[in-house]
Each structure stands twice: as structure tokens, then as C-alpha cells.
Amino acid sequence: MTHAIVIQTATALFEEAERIADALLEEGLAACVQILPVHSRYRWKGKIERQDEHLLLIKTRRELFENVHGRILALHGYEQPEVIAMPVAEGDPGYLAWIAEATPHQA
DSSP, X not given: OOOEEEEEEEESOHHHHHHHHHHHHHTTSOSEEEEEEEEEEEEETTEEEEEEEEXXXXXXXXXXXXXXXXXXXXXXXXXXXXXXXXXXXXXXXXXHHHHHXXXXXXX
């Protein structure tokens, strides 16, 4: 059984979010990437920052995390982008099978 994960990252520019999503999908590293507008508040270098961002929710397989992580770092404009993975504890069997089928890239 393939283990599904959701990887999360955020970008300042919508075009950058689209570029990352397209690359991951075209390279078979993601089955689906959702891009959502978010209003972020965070601490950075001792200051509280406010930024409108675009959150990417990337559906993929756990064994592809390092490949996805590398592609995000290569395409991302932030000095230190968020790249976190959350395991999918449960899910519709058909949907989970589709994630596995839609991510042919080998780890």
C-alpha cells in the first residue's frame, strides 16, 4: 500500500504557486495541487510580518517527499520556504489509489 501525504507550502506570488504546481504535476510528483489565498502572520528575523500568500496543498506519496521538497526549494523565491508534510491517516480507498496511480515518479 502506498502512503499518501499532503505537503504544504506558501508563496507570495500566484504565478510562483502556479509554476510550482505545474512542475510537480508534469513531473509526476503530485496527483493534485490546490492553491488557496491565505492571509499569513508570522515571526521573521525578530519582527511580526503580515503577508497575503498562496497556500499550496500538494497530494502525493510519502516516498516522494524528498523529490517534492527539492523541486519546491529549486522553484521557490523565499529565503526559507515552508515545506511540511502531513500523513493522511484515513481516506477513501479509491481516492488514495488514484494518488498512487497519478504519481508515477520513482523515488
